[in-house]
Amino acid sequence: MAGAELTGQATIAGPWRLALRRLRRNRVALAAGASFAVLVAICTVGAPIWVALVAHHGPEYENLSGSISDGGRVVPVVADDGTPIGPGWRGAYLLGADANGRDLLVRVLYGGRTSLVIGLGSAALCLTLALSLALLAGYRRGITDTVIARGLDLIWSFPVYLLAVAIATVLAVNGVHLGPIEIPSDSTLIPIVVIAVVYVPYAARPLRGEVLALREREFVEAAIAHGAGAWRTMTRELLPNVLNTALVLLALIVANNILTEAALSYLGVGVALTTPSWGNIIEAGASSIVTAPMLTIAPGVMIVVAAVSLNVLGDGLRDALDPHGVVRVDR
Amino acid sequence: MPENVLDVHDLDVRFATEAGTIHAVRDVSFSLTRGEVLALVGESGSGKSATAMSLTALNRAAGNTRVTGSVRLHGRELMTLSERELRDVRGAQVAMVFQDPMTSLNPVRRVGDLIAEVIRAHDPVPRRAAARRAVELLHEVGIAEPGRRAELFPHQLSGGMRQRVLIAMALALRPAVLVADEPTTALDVTIQAQILRLIRVLRAEHGTSVLLITHDLGVVAGLADRVAVMYAGRIVETAPTSAILASPRHPYTAGLLESIPRIDHPRSARLPSIAGQPPTLQDDDPGCSFAPRCRSAHEACARRPVLSDGIACHLPGGRR
Numbered sequence: 001m002a003g004a005e006l007t008g009q010a011t012i013a014g015p016w017r018l019a020l021r022r023l024r025r026n027r028v029a030l031a032a033g034a035s036f037a038v039l040v041a042i043c044t045v046g047a048p049i050w051v052a053l054v055a056h057h058g059p060e061y062e063n064l065s066g067s068i069s070d071g072g073r074v075v076p077v078v079a080d081d082g083t084p085i086g087p088g089w090r091g092a093y094l095l096g097a098d099a100n101g102r103d104l105l106v107r108v109l110y111g112g113r114t115s116l117v118i119g120l121g122s123a124a125l126c127l128t129l130a131l132s133l134a135l136l137a138g139y140r141r142g143i144t145d146t147v148i149a150r151g152l153d154l155i156w157s158f159p160v161y162l163l164a165v166a167i168a169t170v171l172a173v174n175g176v177h178l179g180p181i182e183i184p185s186d187s188t189l190i191p192i193v194v195i196a197v198v199y200v201p202y203a204a205r206p207l208r209g210e211v212l213a214l215r216e217r218e219f220v221e222a223a224i225a226h227g228a229g230a231w232r233t234m235t236r237e238l239l240p241n242v243l244n245t246a247l248v249l250l251a252l253i254v255a256n257n258i259l260t261e262a263a264l265s266y267l268g269v270g271v272a273l274t275t276p277s278w279g280n281i282i283e284a285g286a287s288s289i290v291t292a293p294m295l296t297i298a299p300g301v302m303i304v305v306a307a308v309s310l311n312v313l314g315d316g317l318r319d320a321l322d323p324h325g326v327v328r329v330d331r
Numbered sequence: 332m333p334e335n336v337l338d339v340h341d342l343d344v345r346f347a348t349e350a351g352t353i354h355a356v357r358d359v360s361f362s363l364t365r366g367e368v369l370a371l372v373g374e375s376g377s378g379k380s381a382t383a384m385s386l387t388a389l390n391r392a393a394g395n396t397r398v399t400g401s402v403r404l405h406g407r408e409l410m411t412l413s414e415r416e417l418r419d420v421r422g423a424q425v426a427m428v429f430q431d432p433m434t435s436l437n438p439v440r441r442v443g444d445l446i447a448e449v450i451r452a453h454d455p456v457p458r459r460a461a462a463r464r465a466v467e468l469l470h471e472v473g474i475a476e477p478g479r480r481a482e483l484f485p486h487q488l489s490g491g492m493r494q495r496v497l498i499a500m501a502l503a504l505r506p507a508v509l510v511a512d513e514p515t516t517a518l519d520v521t522i523q524a525q526i527l528r529l530i531r532v533l534r535a536e537h538g539t540s541v542l543l544i545t546h547d548l549g550v551v552a553g554l555a556d557r558v559a560v561m562y563a564g565r566i567v568e569t570a571p572t573s574a575i576l577a578s579p580r581h582p583y584t585a586g587l588l589e590s591i592p593r594i595d596h597p598r599s600a601r602l603p604s605i606a607g608q609p610p611t612l613q614d615d616d617p618g619c620s621f622a623p624r625c626r627s628a629h630e631a632c633a634r635r636p637v638l639s640d641g642i643a644c645h646l647p648g649g650r651r
Binding site: 014015142217218219221222223224225226227228229232236237240241 | 419423431439497
């Protein structure tokens with residue numbers, strides 16, 4: 001009998017642990033992951049703390065006629081000609097105010113919540129839909145696959161933003177009324193659903209290809225020969241084999257969706273204007289980009305940090321999860 | 332005469348391909364008694380695997396395949412069962428051991444989970460209980476330190492151990508029939524012997540009937556009680572193993588046996604082989620399929636011989 005002694009934990013490390021080990025050696029990806037985590041933390045936990053301890057007003061608080069003391073002088077939050085106060089070293093209005101006298105930093109922090117919720121939420125929804133369709137198409141093959149694949153092609157054939165704007169416009173006017181499902185037209189669920197749907201082909205098409213290839217592997221046949229039904233074959237045999245791809249896609253899609261949210265909000269069909277989001281803040285500040293550039297720069301920097309860190313993290317995940325990876329970590 | 336566990340009658344399999352219909356299995360009938368090992372022998376493309384896949388209608392899902400005939404398990408007809416009913420048969424009553432242990436195990440799951448999965452597909456036992464049972468099964472198929480090895484992934488095991496895992500998966504629910512499709516082809520000779528011994532022991536312990544599919548007559552000699560030789564989709568000869576190895580009656584069987592190098596025979600310059608190629612399985616010629624390659628073919632071979640008394644040949648024994 002082949003009875004080599006098993007020694008140490010190293011032998012037992014599964015593919016996920018090996019991937020984690022590879023990821024930990026990739027400093028760039030780790031730094032990217034950390035900066036995204038910091039971003040999430042300051043928007044979720046940091047925002048209310050900042051408001052409670054320093055700013056003393058929320059994101060909706062308007063201060064059109066008030067004034068604050070800035071370095072000993074008393075200055076109006078919004079000047080007579082409508083120019084808001086700029087950034088300065090003080091507690092409230094650290095990054096200045098917007099045209100309505102609202103605290104820009106507080107708005108950027110709270111807007112980050114909206115943008116992140118939309119980015120993460122739509123990515124989760126998008127990937128769930130994509131995985132379901134890919135597994136179904138790849139498992140059933142034949143006519144089911146044809147219908148799903150052509151449906152994805154149909155969505156993909158539209159320019160993403162054009163399709164998103166079209167759907168979002170319809171939904172933003174009417175809201176959603178589908179039997180028991182009622183979504184008011186100003187809900188953040190609408191941009192989540194819209195962004196998720198338009199990017200489903202982006203995730204579903206590569207996943208479907210992988211599932212189709214896996215479907216022909218002998219272990220799938222073996223599982224069926226052992227009595228596995230459709231559900232069991234899809235969830236236990238096929239799904240675990242595409243999770244690594246799905247994870248990489250998740251990071252990239254979150255980044256992409258944060259950008260899409262900003263773009264849609266900028267075009268006025270994203271998040272309702274009453275809710276701050278990075279896209280909304282830029283949209284509102286765009287008209288005064290010369291007199292108050294911070295209104296577009298601050299949320300813009302946040303978007304860039306979020307998108308870049310997630311993209312770099314996604315690349316690192318792809319390297320780490322590649323089973324053939326000798327891994328490019330010697331940087 | 333013991334009661335048959337498996338009865339296959341007039342099994343017929345056709346694949347529709349772009350090049351026309353392939354008639355892979357033609358009127359195949361055989362039966363298995365309890366604890367019996369029947370070897371289905373033949374060269375590539377003779378219809379062995381297609382026969383095995385048809386037993387639990389595994390090729391039914393592929394839309395281009397048509398299977399007719401009758402497969403009875405303990406007297407229950409399987410051919411007319413729904414996919415749902417078949418799912419309960421597959422793995423639980425008729426289990427398969429696949430050819431290549433390198434590709435037949437899901438690479439991203441621990442082998443213990445793979446075995447537990449088979450159990451849970453049929454039996455709603457708790458996860459823990461299934462995991463414990465998986466370790467027992469690993470022990471049963473001769474894997475040392477089964478508790479530790481259940482935690483391993485397939486790529487961390489040797490080929491022989493993987494084949495043992497496949498056998499453990501197949502035996503998890505104590506099936507009445509084990510279909511072993513070339514179970515040793517991908518293994519080293521020494522490991523082959525271990526696996527054959529294992530199948531023999533398990534057969535003796537549990538009374539499992541085995542349908543052994545192989546082209547390796549050495550494996551046949553070591554394991555099978557009875558042999559059915561397939562050629563061009565038909566069974567051309569069937570007999571007890573010792574009889575067929577000692578005195579093959581069908582010229583094809585004789586040719587097969589002659590083409591095996593034997594250590595106890597003087598080494599001749601060239602290993603004999605059967606001249607010609609097996610027929611393409613598209614057109615159904617009216618005569619004996621083997622006639623074009625047969626040394627003893629004559630006029631009678633223009634009619635197809637029927638299988639009677641274990642042989643389908645007009646001139647059993649042939650003329651030398």
